Amino acid sequence: MSPSAASNAPHCCTSTFHRWLDEVLEESGLDPGLLELELTERMMMSGGAASGSLLRRIRQRGVRLSLDDFGTGYCSLSYLKHFPIDTVKIDRVFVRDVIDAAFPSRASTAGAARPTRRAPMASRT
DSSP states (O other): OOOEEEOOHHHHTSHHHHHHHHHHHHHHOOOGGGOEEEEEHHHHHHTTHHHHHHHHHHHHTTOEEEEEEETSSSOOGGGGGGSOOSEEEEOHHHHHHHHHHHOGGGHHHHHHTOOOOSOOEEEOO
């Protein structure tokens, strides 16, 4: 299992974050490919085009990027192509609402068919 860390927008979008990340990776000896940073829609979208550039710099270090709780904010699927995201964690409520809207007569059985609490995930491989 790989370690993951949730990032907050103010820290991740600063120029000092990249230096801090390099220091942490060097001091820990952790292979960057084993680390996954979890980002939120709000964090990605709040920085506009600069977010894409900052995330590419992190990705170039070999660190994997995960978009957490997709569907809870205002992000469209079309935005995903602009960011170097490895994994998209789709919000469970978002998926339930899509299923309920598409199959109103099955709404009660859709919830019963998903006993797990884990959010559906999509991963770029």
